[in-house]
Amino acid sequence: MRAPSLRPAVPAHLSFVEGGGMALQSSRRRVDLWVAYATMYEFEDVIAAVTGADRIEAIDADIETAYRRLYRVVRKLSGSPRLARSLSAPPALTLMRDYDLFFPVFNTPYELFGLASLPNWRQRCGKAACFVMEYWTHQFNPDYLLELLAPFDHIFVGTLNSVDKIAAVTGRPCSFLPPAADVLRFSPLPKPPDRHIDVLNLGRRSEITHEALLEMAGKRQIHYFHDTVAPSGANKMQRSFCVDDPAAHRQLLAAHLQRSRYFVANRARANEAEYAQHLDEISYRFYEGAAAGVVMIGEAPRTENFRKQFDWEDAVFHVPFNAPDIAERLAALDADPARMAAARRRNLHQSALRHDWVHRIRRVFEVLDLKPTDAMRAREARLAELAQMALDAPEGSI
Numbered sequence: 001m002r003a004p005s006l007r008p009a010v011p012a013h014l015s016f017v018e019g020g021g022m023a024l025q026s027s028r029r030r031v032d033l034w035v036a037y038a039t040m041y042e043f044e045d046v047i048a049a050v051t052g053a054d055r056i057e058a059i060d061a062d063i064e065t066a067y068r069r070l071y072r073v074v075r076k077l078s079g080s081p082r083l084a085r086s087l088s089a090p091p092a093l094t095l096m097r098d099y100d101l102f103f104p105v106f107n108t109p110y111e112l113f114g115l116a117s118l119p120n121w122r123q124r125c126g127k128a129a130c131f132v133m134e135y136w137t138h139q140f141n142p143d144y145l146l147e148l149l150a151p152f153d154h155i156f157v158g159t160l161n162s163v164d165k166i167a168a169v170t171g172r173p174c175s176f177l178p179p180a181a182d183v184l185r186f187s188p189l190p191k192p193p194d195r196h197i198d199v200l201n202l203g204r205r206s207e208i209t210h211e212a213l214l215e216m217a218g219k220r221q222i223h224y225f226h227d228t229v230a231p232s233g234a235n236k237m238q239r240s241f242c243v244d245d246p247a248a249h250r251q252l253l254a255a256h257l258q259r260s261r262y263f264v265a266n267r268a269r270a271n272e273a274e275y276a277q278h279l280d281e282i283s284y285r286f287y288e289g290a291a292a293g294v295v296m297i298g299e300a301p302r303t304e305n306f307r308k309q310f311d312w313e314d315a316v317f318h319v320p321f322n323a324p325d326i327a328e329r330l331a332a333l334d335a336d337p338a339r340m341a342a343a344r345r346r347n348l349h350q351s352a353l354r355h356d357w358v359h360r361i362r363r364v365f366e367v368l369d370l371k372p373t374d375a376m377r378a379r380e381a382r383l384a385e386l387a388q389m390a391l392d393a394p395e396g397s398i
Contacts, residue, residue, distance in 0.1 A: 006096045006097040007096065008093050008094055008095055008096045009093070009094070010093055011090075011091035011092065011093060011117070012060065012063075012091070013058065013059060013060035013063040013064065013090070013091065013117070014056055014057065014058060014059060014093050014117060015030065015056070015057040015058075015059050016054070016055075016056055016057075016093065017054065017055040017056075017057060018054055019048055019051075019052040019053045019054050019055065020052055020054070021048075021051045021052020021053050021054070022051055022052065022053075022099060022100040022101060022373070023047065023048075023051035023052070023053035023054075023099055023100065023101040023102070023103055024053060024054050024055075024056070024095070024099040024101070024102045024103070024121070024124075024125060025044055025047060025048065025053045025054070025055040025056070025102075025103060025104060025105070026055070026056045026057075026058075026104040026114055026115070026118065027041065027044055027055055027056070027057045027058070027104075027105070028057070028058050028061075028107075028111055028114070029041045029044070029057060029246060030057045030058060030059045031058050031059065031060070031061040032061070032107070032111075033242040033243055033244065033246065034240055034241075034242055034243075035240055035241050035242065035243050035249060036107075036240060037107055037246065038243060038246035038247075038249050038250050039133075039179075039181075039250075039284050040105050040107050040133055041246040041247070042181075042182050042185075042246070042247070042250050042357070043105055043131070043180070043357050043360070044105055045182075045247065046182055046356075046357035046358060046361065046379075047103060047105075047357075047361060049375065049379075050358060050361060050373055050375040050376045050379055051101070051361075051373055051375070051376075052375075053103075054099070056093060056117075056118065058114055058117075063090060063091075064090060064113060064114055064117070067088050067089070067090040067113065067116065068088075068110070068113040068145075070087070070088040071084045071085070071088035071113060071116070071144075072084075072144060074087050074088055075144045076144070081144075081147050084144075085116065088116070089116055089119070090116055090117050091117065092117055092118070092119050093117055093118055094119065094120055095118065095120055095121060095124040097124070098124050098125070098126070099124060099125045099126065100125075100126050100127060100370065101125065101126070101127050101128070101129070101368070101370060102121055102122075102124075102125035102127070102128040102129075102130075103128075103129055103130065103131070103364065104130050104131075105130070105131045105133065106130060106131070106132045106133065107132075107133050107134060108132075108133075108134055108135070109132065109135060109145045109146055110145065112145045112146070112148045112149065113145060113148065115148055116148075122151045127153055127368045127369075127370060128151065128152045128153050129152055129153055129154040129155065129156060129364055129367070129368055130149065130152055130155055130156065131156045131157070131158065131177055131364075132155065132156070132157045132158065132162075132166070133157075133158040133159075134158060134159055135157055135159055135162035135165070135166065136159065136161065136162065137161055137162050137165045143169050146166060146169040146170055147169065147170065149166070149170045149172060150170050150171060150172060152170075152172055153172070153173075153368060154172065154173045154174070154175065154364075154367050154368060155167075155170060155172050155173070155174040155175075156174075156175055156176075156177035156364065157174060157175075157176060157177065158176075158177060158178070158179055159176075159268075159281050160176045160281065160303075160305055161281065163175065163176050175367065176305075177360055177363065177364070178282065178287075178309055178355075178360070179282060179283075179284045179286075179287050180287050180355050180356055180357045180359060180360050181284070181287040181288045181290075181291040181351070181355065181356070181357070182250065182254075182291075182356065182357055183291045183351050183352050183355065183356040183383060183386065184356070184379070184382065184383070184386075185250060185251065185254050186254040186257060186258070186288060186291035186292045186351075187258075187291055187292065187293065187348060187351070187352065187386055188258040188292060188293055188348075188398060189293075189348065189386050189389045189390065189393075189398070190386075190389055192258065192293070192393075192397060192398045193258055193259050194259065195258075195259055195260055195261045195294075196223060196259055197223050197224075197225045197256065197259050197260040197261065198222035198223045198224065198260075198261050198262065198330075199213055199222055199223075199224050199225070199260070199261070199262045199263075199264065199330070200225050200226075200256055200257065200260040200262070200263045200264070200294070201213065201224070201225070201226045201227075201263075201264040202226065202227055202239075202253075202264075202285075203227065203239050203285070204237065204238065204239060204266070204269065204270060204271045205226070205227075205239070205264070205271070206270075206271065206321045206322045206323070208322040208323065208324050209264070209319075209321070209322060209323045209324070209326055210226065212323065212324050212325070212326045212327060213226070213326055215327075216326075216327055221327070222330075225256060225260070227239050229241050235272070237269075237271050237272050253288065254288075254292060257288060257289060257291075257292030257294050258292050258293075258294075260292075260294050261294070261295060261340075262294065262295050262296075262297050262330065262333070263285070263289040263292075263294040263295070263296050263297070264285075264296075264297055264298050264319075265283065265285040265286050265289050265296040265297070265298045265300075265316060266283065266285070266298040266299045266300075266321055267280055267281065267282070267283060267299055267300060267301040267302075267306075268280075268281035268282065268283040268301075269281075269283075270283075270298075270299055270321050271321070280301040280302055280303050280306075281301060282301050282305065282306050282309060285298075286300070286306075286309075286310060286315075286316065287351070287355050289347070290310070290315065290347040290348075290350065290351040290355060291347075291348075291351040291352075291355065291356075292347075293344040293345070293347050293348040293390070293398050294344065294347070295314075295317065295333070295340050295343050295344060295347075296315065296316045296317065296347070297316070297317045297318075297319040297329070297330075297333075298316065298318075298319055298321070299318070299319070299320060299321045300315075300316045300318070309355075310350075312346050312347075312350050313342075313343075313346060314339065314342070314343040314346065315343075315346070315347065315350075317333060317343075337396070338395065341395050341396050341398075342395075344398050345390050345391065345393060345398060346390075348386070348387070348389075348390035348398065349387045349390040349391055350387075352383045352384070352386040352387035352390065353383065353384070353387045356379070356383050358376055358379045358380060358383070359380075361376065362376060362380075
């Protein structure tokens with residue numbers, strides 16, 4: 001007799017990607033294509049690569065949004081999460097097999113309602129944890145959605161300021177999980193290209209520093225690579241856009257970083273005073289720049305957490321966010337090429353050993369008492385080889 005299929009029946013607003021491994025993911029990579037989300041999908045890709053995960057992907061955001069709004073109304077009027085869930089359940093995908101781990105990645109709490117389309121995920125998954133990349137406690141956030149995290153064994157979050165708040169609302173253990181990067185993608189090793197871009201400056205920026213760098217570029221003193229996307233958002237502080245292929249965008253970013261001498265990296269949301277007043281978080285720029293072995297310049301977070309994550313010499317050279325004298329500061333750094341070369345080697349070495357996404361996955365496995373997969377160990381071995389290459393590289397070669 002033919003064995004029954006373990007592939008679930010899939011409702012119209014979802015897609016099922018079969019990996020056949022020990023883990024399960026859910027993803028919004030087909031509906032949320034903002035450039036900042038490409039980092040989240042990179043994390044998902046590394047998880048899938050080392051676990052063989054099956055993945056459920058949303059393909060119709062409007063359906064999910066409609067049911068989420070209904071949930072919000074019922075939850076507010078009744079005060080009952082259980083009643084709200086029962087009256088606002090979207091079309092469901094019923095899992096047909098068991099998994100050792102369920103590990104979805106969310107950019108914001110608004111995405112949590114997607115769990116409602118998987119009504120039996122808790123019964124089918126031996127261990128369950130999730131990663132919320134961004135949550136800011138001093139702003140309004142939907143606590144009614146955070147309640148949906150209560151069934152998880154552990155909640156990981158990428159912003160340190162929110163750990164206690166999420167733990168209090170959900171009643172579940174919550175830990176800070178630092179950002180990272182795909183070091184195998186971002187590292188210029190083993191064949192580093194020439195660094196013909198003098199300064200790379202992407203995303204949120206100081207217009208004062210930007211204008212000074214533009215002046216240098218106009219005089220043909222430097223090759224300055226920067227965004228030309230118009231600022232957006234209610235306060236015109238963001239420089240966001242959509243990408244049609246998140247993985248290709250990450251590859252392009254890596255290629256630019258591998259070919260840059262200096263990279264402007266500042267604390268998260270450095271151009272928004274209301275954020276700087278309340279918190280000082282680490283932006284993903286630091287992990288990307290270090291992984292590519294670029295010399296990073298800018299305002300790092302003034303926190304013990306940052307000092308712990310980037311505790312090696314010259315990880316970041318301090319340049320004020322607003323630096324009208326950036327030309328003089330760059331000239332001072334250029335005057336010490338041996339120090340710059342050593343900084344690049346250390347960034348490459350430390351990133352390979354500590355700040356690849358597989359290091360974050362291993363932390364999740366340790367907390368949940370899961371054994372690392374063979375693919376995790378193999379990736380860690382490749383990273384160790386890259387770390388040694390960085391130490392052995394001749395001065396000036398990277």
